[in-house]
Amino acid sequence: MHSAVFLIEFGAIILGLGLLGRVAGRLKFSPIPLYLLAGLAFGEGGLLPLPASEEFVAIGAEIGVILLLLMLGLEYTASDLVSNLKTQYPAGLVDFTLNAVPGAVAALLMGWGPVAAVVLAGVTWISSSGVIAKVMGDLGRLGNRETPVILSVLVLEDLAMAVFLPIVTALLAGVSLAAGSATLAIALGVAGGVLFVAVRYGRLISRFVSSDDPEKLLLVVLGLTLLVAGIAQQLQVSAAVGAFLVGIALSGEVAEGTHTLLSPLRDLFAAVFFVFFGLHTDPASIPPVLLPALALAVVTALTKIATGYWAAKRAGVGVKGRWRAGGTLVARGEFSIVIAGLAVTAGIEPALGPLATAYVLILVVMGPLTARYTEPVATWISKRRGPEGPHASTTPAPAKPQETVPDQDPAGRV
Numbered sequence: 001m002h003s004a005v006f007l008i009e010f011g012a013i014i015l016g017l018g019l020l021g022r023v024a025g026r027l028k029f030s031p032i033p034l035y036l037l038a039g040l041a042f043g044e045g046g047l048l049p050l051p052a053s054e055e056f057v058a059i060g061a062e063i064g065v066i067l068l069l070l071m072l073g074l075e076y077t078a079s080d081l082v083s084n085l086k087t088q089y090p091a092g093l094v095d096f097t098l099n100a101v102p103g104a105v106a107a108l109l110m111g112w113g114p115v116a117a118v119v120l121a122g123v124t125w126i127s128s129s130g131v132i133a134k135v136m137g138d139l140g141r142l143g144n145r146e147t148p149v150i151l152s153v154l155v156l157e158d159l160a161m162a163v164f165l166p167i168v169t170a171l172l173a174g175v176s177l178a179a180g181s182a183t184l185a186i187a188l189g190v191a192g193g194v195l196f197v198a199v200r201y202g203r204l205i206s207r208f209v210s211s212d213d214p215e216k217l218l219l220v221v222l223g224l225t226l227l228v229a230g231i232a233q234q235l236q237v238s239a240a241v242g243a244f245l246v247g248i249a250l251s252g253e254v255a256e257g258t259h260t261l262l263s264p265l266r267d268l269f270a271a272v273f274f275v276f277f278g279l280h281t282d283p284a285s286i287p288p289v290l291l292p293a294l295a296l297a298v299v300t301a302l303t304k305i306a307t308g309y310w311a312a313k314r315a316g317v318g319v320k321g322r323w324r325a326g327g328t329l330v331a332r333g334e335f336s337i338v339i340a341g342l343a344v345t346a347g348i349e350p351a352l353g354p355l356a357t358a359y360v361l362i363l364v365v366m367g368p369l370t371a372r373y374t375e376p377v378a379t380w381i382s383k384r385r386g387p388e389g390p391h392a393s394t395t396p397a398p399a400k401p402q403e404t405v406p407d408q409d410p411a412g413r414v
Contacts, residue, residue: 010056013042017271032134033365035274040283040361061276064269066229066243068133071266072151073247074255075142082199085152091311092156098303100125106296112349115171119343122164123356124300128333129154129240131364134270135371136328146321149312150328158241159195161335168339172346186235198249206254218261221250274364285354286361293358301366304329305374320375327374331367336360 016038017031024031103124107117132154136142166186197205209224211217225246232242250258286293308326317325340356343349 006056013057013272013275014268017275021271031138031271032131032274032368035271036361036365039275039279042279057272057276057279060269061273062239063226064266064271064273065130066225066239067262067266068130068270068273069240069243070225070247071137071259071262072129072133072154073244074250074259075147075151075247085155088149088152088311088315089156091149091153091307091314092160094310095153095157095307096125096160098307099300102296102299102303106292107352110292110351112352116343116349116352118171119168119339119348119352120356122168122339123332123336123359124296126157126161126332126335126339127154127304127329128331128335128364128367129158129244130270130273131331131333131367132328132371135331135368138368139372141324141328144321144324146308146312146315146317146325146328149315149317149325150308153307153311153329155244157335158244161241165339165342168342172342172348195245198245202249202251205249206251209250210254214257214261217254217257221254221258221262222265286358289351289355289358293355293362296355297359297362297366300332301330301363301370305370320379323375323378324371327370327372328367330363330370332360332363 017035020034020038021031024034100121103120103122104117106124107113107120112120132150136147136150141147209217209220211220225243228246229239229242233239247255305323305326308329309322312322312325336356337360340353340360344353
């Protein structure tokens with residue numbers, strides 16, 4: 001009986017996602033907000049809770065994030081990763097300063113104490129790699145000039161989580177400095193080791209994985225990705241980082257074949273991830289913290305746009321690409337919820353969980369909108385203000401060269 005109920009519930013979820021995707025496609029809009037609203041409607045405190053399929057949806061959501069980051073890694077080569085990390089690390093420092101500080105200040109203003117301030121700083125700092133990967137794919141921007149900048153910021157954030165999560169865990173648990181340092185050293189060692197293997201032995205890994213049989217290629221790549229992601233997570237490193245670095249390690253025909261085979265699976269489980277996020281949000285917990293969450297969301301949306309604009313400008317990207325980079329980085333998601341969940345489990349501040357949930361829901365709905373409309377709105381405002389500005393010149397400005405999308409190989413790499 002339980003299996004029959006599960007099949008009915010899960011089948012209804014998948015069918016509903018398909019219909020919502022069609023609606024979003026006709027409206028030429030990202031389906032992510034619709035998936036989230038569907039999760040709210042059928043989750044805890046919603047219109048029709050679906051308890052039988054909850055555990056399977058949770059596992060599917062985790063697989064969805066892993067596949068999103070694997071596919072994102074396939075768009076990047078190891079040399080691109082290293083060169084961008086070397087050149088974009090100042091963007092990581094700017095990102096931390098502009099986006100972590102507002103969360104810490106908000107927590108202190110609400111009287112939550114220093115530990116809660118560190119936690120909320122992490123919630124407002126980290127963008128959602130899963131949401132952003134999905135949005136860039138939906139908008140067809142994976143080959144744009146600003147995309148390497150966006151990916152560099154996301155990678156720096158994900159790698160920073162290898163340091164931040166052990167620190168937060170140690171603070172919440174009140175463990176000794178020695179124990180916290182040991183956990184941090186392990187996390188850094190694992191992240192560095194996986195990155196070293198991906199960069200140094202990427203060709204060997206691709207040769208090992210390569211197969212002319214699509215079935216064997218799918219099984220080996222998927223199994224390797226889940227294995228590395230699981231080991232990384234077990235050692236206090238993000239599973240997303242592990243999956244991303246597996247994608248980095250794969251190249252050539254293997255990357256092309258993997259992209260083709262895993263795209264449908266990625267889209268399925270990514271949709272499940274966004275529904276799962278909504279399923280675990282009680283709508284009744286949101287109204288009491290809606291105003292502070294909304295204020296924090298507006299402030300940190302603007303700081304993320306500023307971060308992306310600055311990073312893209314520093315990389316020599318044109319003005320339109322800078323605005324697109326900033327708008328794309330706005331969404332928060334899985335990491336923010338993980339960080340807030342650690343604090344809720346430790347019981348340091350009862351209101352922190354609902355506030356973080358409302359904050360992430362606002363930005364995960366706002367993120368696809370800012371990604372799509374920040375650049376057109378900024379261009380419109382610029383045109384409106386330009387001719388009327390005090391320093392407007394009667395001499396027409398020289399035409400700027402049009403931004404072009406760089407050449408790609410068949411795998412879609414920049």
